[in-house]
Each structure stands twice: as C-alpha cells, then as structure tokens.
Amino acid sequence: MSIAVAPEVAAALARGAAVVALESTIISHGQLPSTLPFAADPLLPCTRKINNSERNSIRFPFTACLPPSPGMPYPKNLQTAVEVEAVVRETGAIPATIAILDGVPHVGLSSEQLKRLAISGRQFQKTARRDIAHVVASGGNGATTVSATMFFAHKVGIPIFVTGGIGGVHRHGEQTMDISSDLTELGKTPVAVISAGVKSILDISRTLEYLETQGVTVAAYRTNEFPAFFTETSGCQAPCRVDSAEECAKIIYANRNLHLCSGILIAVPIPTHHAASGNIIESAIQKALKEAEEKRIIGNAITPFMLERVKELTGGSSLEANIALVKNNARLGAEVAVALSNLQQREAKRIGRSAL
Numbered sequence: 001m002s003i004a005v006a007p008e009v010a011a012a013l014a015r016g017a018a019v020v021a022l023e024s025t026i027i028s029h030g031q032l033p034s035t036l037p038f039a040a041d042p043l044l045p046c047t048r049k050i051n052n053s054e055r056n057s058i059r060f061p062f063t064a065c066l067p068p069s070p071g072m073p074y075p076k077n078l079q080t081a082v083e084v085e086a087v088v089r090e091t092g093a094i095p096a097t098i099a100i101l102d103g104v105p106h107v108g109l110s111s112e113q114l115k116r117l118a119i120s121g122r123q124f125q126k127t128a129r130r131d132i133a134h135v136v137a138s139g140g141n142g143a144t145t146v147s148a149t150m151f152f153a154h155k156v157g158i159p160i161f162v163t164g165g166i167g168g169v170h171r172h173g174e175q176t177m178d179i180s181s182d183l184t185e186l187g188k189t190p191v192a193v194i195s196a197g198v199k200s201i202l203d204i205s206r207t208l209e210y211l212e213t214q215g216v217t218v219a220a221y222r223t224n225e226f227p228a229f230f231t232e233t234s235g236c237q238a239p240c241r242v243d244s245a246e247e248c249a250k251i252i253y254a255n256r257n258l259h260l261c262s263g264i265l266i267a268v269p270i271p272t273h274h275a276a277s278g279n280i281i282e283s284a285i286q287k288a289l290k291e292a293e294e295k296r297i298i299g300n301a302i303t304p305f306m307l308e309r310v311k312e313l314t315g316g317s318s319l320e321a322n323i324a325l326v327k328n329n330a331r332l333g334a335e336v337a338v339a340l341s342n343l344q345q346r347e348a349k350r351i352g353r354s355a356l
C-alpha cells in the first residue's frame, strides 16, 4: 500500500527525531463517541426518529450512521487542529496528522489539506481499521479513528500518537458486543497512545478489563487513578503510574526492545483549571445515566439518549474543556517523543561504544 508521508515527517523519521501522530476523527467528527446503531435497524429500540438526510447518509453497516452530536464546528475544529500541531512543534517534535485523502493514506497534512479536512467535516468517513480497505479502494476520504491512526503511524514508524479520548467497551457491551476496535488495535500495534482516558459514557472498568485481556500496558500520568476524560477520577485504579515524560519513554523503549508488539495507553488527567467545567459535564453525564436507568433505556438506545441529554444539560459547554485536554495531551506526547528520541540516540551510542 502506498502511504504519502509529508517530506518534513519523512525527514524527521529518517534522522530519528521526535514525531507525534495525530488523528483526524476528532477534527471532522467531534469528540463524542459515535457508534449509534439507532433507528437504522427497525428492530432496535430508538429514542428519536431520524430525518431523510440522516437516513440517506446511513451506509452499511448501520453503526456508520451519523450521530446527532454537533461535534466540533468549523472553523473551531481547524483552529484547534492548527493549535494542537503548534503545541507539538513548540515542544520540539514534528506533528503528523493522519487521514485518507482521495483514497491515499496521508501521514502529515499540509495546511490546505488540514483545512479541507476541517471544512468537509462529516463528509469524511469515520474510518476505523475495518474501514481502511474500503475507503482506499473506493478513492474515498477518511477521517481516521484511534485504531486506523495507530495502524498508519506504526506502518511508517511513528511510535507515539496523541488524541483526546479513546473508544472503549460501551455500557451493556457484555450484551451488545459494542467494543471499540481501538482496544483490539492497542492489543496488536506497538504505538503509545496519549489520551485523557475514557469517557464515563462508556463502561470504564470493563474497558480496563478488556485492555488487560489484550495485553495493553496502561499507565496513568501523575496519578494512581485512571482518568475519565472530563474528570481526573473514575473510581478505577490504573495498573501503573508514570510521573515524567522520561518514564513514559523508557516504557515505550522497553516495549519495543522486547518486541512485545502490543500498544501502550498513557492516560493523562484533564488539566486542573479545566476540571471544574469537567465536573459539571460529568454531573450531567451521571444525571443522564440515572434518567436512562429510570426510563429503562438499555442496550443500543443508551448512547443516543446520553448524547442528546448531556448536550441539553450542558448547553454544549464541553467544547472548551475538550480542546484544553487535547492540547495538554499534545504537550506531554511531544515531550515523550523528544525523550524517546534522546533515549534511542543515547542507547545507540552506548551500544556502538561497547561494540568497539
């Protein structure tokens, strides 16, 4: 498969410099999980009717239908993407946003390409690993999720990838089998993903169990608890803790040296000064969950209900907290990439010396 790697990214990789991969789904599809099997299948319980334009946009399989959440609107999404790339650069690494353009996977986008992605929004197909072959074969445009971004990052040799939140095991996932392919990708692709954890709209403890089954190293940054995206706490202990970028780099280095071939998840709590608004959003999530329970909304109907209700309850105030935590992750991701590049160079020198 041919992958277009931006010259700046290719040059950095060739000299062993720090590079950070970034996903495109958060630019074009917003930040809320969008696996919404509602209404496309008349047998599924549904909380609202869909209109014709949504119906036309539904492609096989039904989980690819458009979610009702507004996502990050243009031009805010472009501004955020540009600012996140700038944070990576300021910290000493090269950003490589990944997307599929006209059937060609791109690693590192020009400013025109980034703008096209941001303006097109949901016209770019949300592309997880399972969608890659189809999007490429049909010459389509794809916004890559965590699983697809990890796949391409690894293909070109980028070991670190920054995002906001990853997908996980959905509530009632034990019945619906609705488990994000991000988790299986983490099990088989040696890329370190820096994220703010998993939203409490998902089943966090089962997500951690699933990651354990997949053999994924999960570390929380400067905390013992696994963060829940909008809040620093989730009630779940993290399997291990890291306190510096250098420590993260050592784990990535060990993972690679031992050929473990599995991924690493580094979970970073939302910055403290944004935790207050995060708490408001979290309360809305908890309220909506309680309402869902009272109304006996279960299974596949729960996610669309939650998205609608949280949006109503918070008036869309999640956006700023969201942007802040992605930038915070980008800073740490770039620090880790720089630390890893330094560590590799030191080790290469040491091995070279001892071979003399």
Ligand SMILES: O=c1[nH]cc([C@@H]2O[C@H](COP(=O)(O)O)[C@@H](O)[C@H]2O)c(=O)[nH]1
Residues within 6 Å of the ligand: 023, 025, 026, 030, 031, 032, 033, 034, 035, 128, 144, 145, 146, 147, 164, 165, 166, 167, 168, 179, 180, 181, 182, 199, 229
């Ligand atoms: O808190 C979030 N979780 C997940 C996503 C996006 O959704 C994808 C997971 O989707 P699914 O649950 O359909 O696997 C992730 O890889 C990411 O691109 C996101 O933007 N924000």
